[in-house]
Structure formats: C-alpha cells, structure tokens
Amino acid sequence: MALVTLEKIMKKRAFAPVLHSIVAALESSVVIEDVEGKLLLATYGAEKGDRYPVSVSGEVVGWVSGSEKAASIAMLLSCQAESEIEKRTLASEMLTKYKEITLLYDIVEKIxxxxxxxxxxxxxxxxxxxxxxxxxxxxxxxxxxxxxxxxxxxxxxxxxxxxxxxxxxxxxxxxxxxxxxxxxxxxxxxxxxxxxxxxxxxxxxxxxxxxxxxxxxxxxxxxxxxxxxxxxxxxxxxxxxxxxxxxxAGLYEQLKEAFYTTVYTLAETIEKRDPYTGNHTKRVMEYSLAIGKNLGLSEQDMARLQLGAVLHDIGKIGVRDSVLLKESSLNDEEFEQIKKHAVYGEEIISRIASLQSAIPGVKHHHEKFNGRGYPDGLKGEEIDITARIIAVADSFDAMTTNRPYRQGLSLDEAFEELRKYSGSQFDPEIVDAFFAADVMEAFFAANSRQKIIL
Ligand SMILES: [Fe+2]
Known part of the structure; x- marks a missing residue:
C-alpha cells in the first residue's frame, strides 16, 4: 500500500488551488478517481474517456480520465505524489537523526x-x-x-x-x-x-x-x-x-582504592606505636559503619564517617610516648596532653584537601552529648553526626579490649555502660542505633581471630 493516498495529495493546502486552476484552464473534461474508484474531482459535463494512471514509486494510487489533456493532469499528480513521498522520507530520516542525537546527548549528560x-x-x-x-x-x-x-x-x-x-x-x-x-x-x-x-x-x-x-x-x-x-x-x-x-569509572575506583590504602596506612602509623590497641582503628570503622547504615546515612555521610573513623586518633602521633604508652593512671598534666590529640588530628588532616570531610569526626569524637567533652565542649546536635557515632564505636571498642593494665569489660558490662551514659556522654539516638545495628556481626567478625571477651 502506498504511503500516500491520492485524496490526501489533492487536499494539500499548497497544491489544491493550483490543481483546480490548471483543470479550469484546460477547459476540458477531467475525472479524477482514487485507486478504489472513489470520485475525487470531476469537471462540469465531464465524460470518462481514456484512463491515465497516477503512480508513486511504480504503484498506482489513482486514475485520471477524460480528454487527451487528462494525461497531463495524471503526470502532474504523479510528480506531486513522488515529491510528497520524498518529503516524508526526508522527515522520517531527520526524525531518526534527531532521536539519535537526543539519545547521545542524554546518555553523555547522564554517564x-x-x-x-x-x-x-x-x-x-x-x-x-x-x-x-x-x-x-x-x-x-x-x-x-x-x-x-x-x-x-x-x-x-x-x-x-x-x-x-x-x-x-x-x-x-x-x-x-x-x-x-x-x-x-x-x-x-x-x-x-x-x-x-x-x-x-x-x-x-x-x-x-x-x-x-x-x-x-x-x-x-x-x-x-x-x-x-x-x-x-x-x-x-x-x-x-x-x-x-x-x-x-574504573580509573576513579582505582584512585579511590589507592586513596583509602594511603589513609589506612596513615592511621596504622599511630597503631604501630601502641601495639596493644591492635586493629582498634579497623574495629571502630566497622562499628561506626554498622551504626551509620542503621541510621540510614547518605552515601556522602557514610564516606566521611568511614574516613573520620579511620583517622579519629591520628593526632596521637603528636603525643609523647611516655604519656601515650603509660600503663598506670595518668596525672592531670598527662591527661591534658592526651586530650590534645583531637586538635592535633584536625591540624594534620586539615592540610590535606581530600580529608577535609573527616575533620568533624576526628576533632569531635571526644565531645559529650551533655557538653562536657573536649576540645570545644559542644553538645547535642552541635556535634557532627559522624563524631557522635565514632564516640559510641570508640568507647565500645575501648571497653571491650584487654589492656596490659586492665581486663576488658564483658559484652553485657559494655552494653550496660552504653545504656548508662546514653543521653549524657552519648547521643541516645546513636546508642539505640548501636543496639539495633549489626554491630555484633562486626564485633564477632573483628574478634574472630582474637580472644572474645564474654
Ligand atoms: Fe581519641
């Protein structure tokens, strides 16, 4: 079936008046019918004489009959139909190209x-x-x-x-x-x-x-x-x-991996000074991420939580061995020295552009929910969410880890401590998230090769 009908061609706004003028000027009998015999035009008093086909791409779409001049009309209609087909093909090609360009634009923009x-x-x-x-x-x-x-x-x-x-x-x-x-x-x-x-x-x-x-x-x-x-x-x-x-994306993932490896290596330098803390950084990171996941943190917040947790004690590199590694109780001056690690940590990482997002977690992981922590005495939601999470994760790990000078608490005792200080030292919402999260899964995974304190 032809892509155009003779009736549609004859009704084209630009062509219909021209056709009628030509037919009138011929002063001759003309009858135009479509391929199914439907009468489309007939001059007054016209009689059917010889029939001439109107064809498009070799296919007959109608007939013109009448005097010998009908042949010219049939030819005119055939040319117009061919021209219409060409226009449609061109429009279709243009539409395809447009779709192609739109697709490419969309995909480039998105990916x-x-x-x-x-x-x-x-x-x-x-x-x-x-x-x-x-x-x-x-x-x-x-x-x-x-x-x-x-x-x-x-x-x-x-x-x-x-x-x-x-x-x-x-x-x-x-x-x-x-x-x-x-x-x-x-x-x-x-x-x-x-x-x-x-x-x-x-x-x-x-x-x-x-x-x-x-x-x-x-x-x-x-x-x-x-x-x-x-x-x-x-x-x-x-x-x-x-x-x-x-x-x-693959190159970026490699770069990201190299970046995290560098950050872990940086964090390990402090752990090497205090071998009794073995894997403390890794455990704090895993507990923190389990809590963050339970709280439904955004991907961006999870990324800075991870960095903050890994680097939270990086400032201890600036604390003297005699204080950092002391096995007996610290005096007031020594405790003041230890407290400085939060600000030292901020100073170290603030020089590295890609670690800026970790600053709140590093500087404020010893702030207390009631405002009695250090270094700035922030309270409640003044303390960044990553710092409030790291505070719980860090304390839980410190409580459940054996030290040369003391035995770690049992899990039940550590849970009790978290509940006891929920609302004063710790954000109660974070403590709730701790108990609802898969922290225990992270705990047992982290302690699978170590002595589990029960
Ligand atoms: Fe700390």
Whole structure:
C-alpha cells in the first residue's frame, strides 16, 4: 500500500488551488478517481474517456480520465505524489537523526559524571531500552586474569551461558573480533549455545576504550525481529560512550582504592606505636559503619564517617610516648596532653584537601552529648553526626579490649555502660542505633581471630 493516498495529495493546502486552476484552464473534461474508484474531482459535463494512471514509486494510487489533456493532469499528480513521498522520507530520516542525537546527548549528560561502573551499566541499559526494541540487555566486562566476561548489569536474561569466555559463543566472538554484530536468527548461528538462550535475535557490540576491548554489551529480543544497520549504528555508538564512561569509572575506583590504602596506612602509623590497641582503628570503622547504615546515612555521610573513623586518633602521633604508652593512671598534666590529640588530628588532616570531610569526626569524637567533652565542649546536635557515632564505636571498642593494665569489660558490662551514659556522654539516638545495628556481626567478625571477651 502506498504511503500516500491520492485524496490526501489533492487536499494539500499548497497544491489544491493550483490543481483546480490548471483543470479550469484546460477547459476540458477531467475525472479524477482514487485507486478504489472513489470520485475525487470531476469537471462540469465531464465524460470518462481514456484512463491515465497516477503512480508513486511504480504503484498506482489513482486514475485520471477524460480528454487527451487528462494525461497531463495524471503526470502532474504523479510528480506531486513522488515529491510528497520524498518529503516524508526526508522527515522520517531527520526524525531518526534527531532521536539519535537526543539519545547521545542524554546518555553523555547522564554517564559523564558517573563514577561507578555498575551505575554506568544501569544507565546504558535504561537508554538502550528506551530506543531499541528488546527484551533483554546485558553489560559484560572482561576479567583480564581469567579471560572471561563478568556480568555487571542486566535487564531480562539473555545469557548464552553462565560464564562467557574469550572467543566462545556470540558475545565471546565479538569480544575477540572487536566488531559489532547483528544476529537476527540466533538459533541458526553456529556459535549459538544450545538450550540455554531464550532470545531469537540479538545485537552485540564491543566496549572499546582506546582501541582496547574491555567487554561487550549485548541486547536481544525473545520474539523474532530484524535489527537493521541503523539499529546497530545507534547501538555501537551507545557502546562506545559506555566504554569510555566505564573506563573512567574504573580509573576513579582505582584512585579511590589507592586513596583509602594511603589513609589506612596513615592511621596504622599511630597503631604501630601502641601495639596493644591492635586493629582498634579497623574495629571502630566497622562499628561506626554498622551504626551509620542503621541510621540510614547518605552515601556522602557514610564516606566521611568511614574516613573520620579511620583517622579519629591520628593526632596521637603528636603525643609523647611516655604519656601515650603509660600503663598506670595518668596525672592531670598527662591527661591534658592526651586530650590534645583531637586538635592535633584536625591540624594534620586539615592540610590535606581530600580529608577535609573527616575533620568533624576526628576533632569531635571526644565531645559529650551533655557538653562536657573536649576540645570545644559542644553538645547535642552541635556535634557532627559522624563524631557522635565514632564516640559510641570508640568507647565500645575501648571497653571491650584487654589492656596490659586492665581486663576488658564483658559484652553485657559494655552494653550496660552504653545504656548508662546514653543521653549524657552519648547521643541516645546513636546508642539505640548501636543496639539495633549489626554491630555484633562486626564485633564477632573483628574478634574472630582474637580472644572474645564474654
Ligand atoms: Fe581519641
């Protein structure tokens, strides 16, 4: 069926008056009918004579009959119809291009600031679902050590096999060739792994960053469809953008890991001076994170809580050994020395831009909820939430750890102490969160290789 009807062409606002003027000027008999015989125009007193076809791309869409001049009208209508088809094709191509550009703009805007590989995969899957007909998508990253593809995101399920290896199956083949492919009949493809896949048609594109294939993205339909070269072009562009974003996110994750390793190393320097505190920093971090998770802290607050917990006692590096390592009770002057570690800690980390968010946790982890702590005597919510959490975690660990000069409290005794000082030393909301959180899980994990005090 033609994309246009003769009736619609004749009714075009710019063309209808021209047609009527020409027919009137011919002063001749003309009858115009569509292909099904519906009368569209007839001059007064017209009689049907010879019939001339109105054709579009070789298909007849109507007839003009009458005198010999009807042939010219048929030709005019055919030209107008062809022109209409060309306009529509052009408009359709422009619309496709517009959709493509909009997609690319959207995806670039969304993923360029994304620094998590799984989140990049999720966004790419979301965009692919929006613009391409599919029932499943999967994003697979290459594990260079095992030479297998690992799933980092999927919608639906289109895995050919649980693990995709280099050169094996369609995805493995795209991984090794580095070329995107359309497989419109998956089941007749020799690479198809029988009995596992449920899709009928698929497209698979390599995730290429700087000419290196780092994975593949694959989409498929569980109904037979014919993916076109245009679909593949769009999909390949999407894969290229995803590859760059995934590479950036991977580099950021490596950088983040290096940053945390440096921070832990920094924190360990203080622990090395006081071997009896062994792993205190790690335990305080784990207890703090368990409490923070229970309180539903934001990702940003959890990150600064983690940093603050790891670095909370970093200022002890500025305290003399004779005081820091003293096994008997401290006198007033020595206690004043110890108290300074909170401010020393702030001074040390304030020089490092990436550690600024940890300052409240480091400086104020000895503040008390009732305002009787140090160094600033802050109270209630004047004390940053990370510092209030670290205060509980730090005290719990200090209470339950054996020291050379005293035995640690039992768990029940430590719980009792936390309850006793809830509302005075500790924020009661944090103490409640401590008991509701999986702190005990963290406690037993942290103490699994140590003597558990019960
Ligand atoms: Fe401290």
């Amino acid at each position: 360029s600031s994304c620094l998590d590989t799984k989140e990049v995969a999720r966004l790419v899957i979301e965009e692919a679902r929006r613009v391409i007909k599919l029932s499943s998508v999967s994003v697979l990253l290459l594990n260079k050590e095992t030479e297998t593809l690992e799933l980092i995101g999927e919608f639906g399920h289109d895995q050919e096999q649980p693990t995709v290896s280099w050169g094996v199956g369609i995805a493995g083949s795209v991984l090794s060739s580095g070329r995107a492919e359309i497989v419109n009949d998956v089941h007749s493809d020799p690479r198809f792994v029988e009995g596992v896949v449920t899709i009928c048609s698929l497209m698979c594109a390599p995730l290429k960053a700087k000419d290196t294939v780092v994975g593949v993205i694959k989409l498929g339909s569980d109904q037979p469809v014919t993916y076109t070269a245009e679909d593949l072009k769009l999909f390949t562009t999407l894969a290229s953008l995803a590859a760059v974003a995934i590479e950036n």
